[in-house]
Amino acid sequence: xxxxxxxxxxxxxxxxxxxxxxxxxxxxxxxxxxxxxxxxxxxxxxxxxxxxxxxxxxxxx
Numbered sequence: 872x873x874x875x876x877x878x879x880x881x882x883x884x885x886x887x888x889x890x891x892x893x894x895x896x897x898x899x900x901x902x903x904x905x906x907x908x909x910x911x912x913x914x915x916x917x918x919x920x921x922x923x924x925x926x927x928x929x930x931x932x
Contacts, residue, residue: 873897873907880918891918 876897879890897903898911 872902873911877914880914887918891915 872893876890876893879886880894881887882890894911894915898908898915903911
């Protein structure tokens with residue numbers, strides 16, 4: 872489930888949103904092993920932050 876949801880988050884539209892919801896649910900679940908928690912947290916942070924190019928581009932405009 873972890874791999875499937877991680878693949879979804881790099882998709883477009885609804886698939887990406889579904890992947891994020893699944894990862895968030897896994898993060899709160901007892902199904903996730905403790906050693907996997909930092910990976911899930913890192914992926915969630917990476918996919919929910921705006922891309923650096925947008926931030927930098929917005930500052931220079």
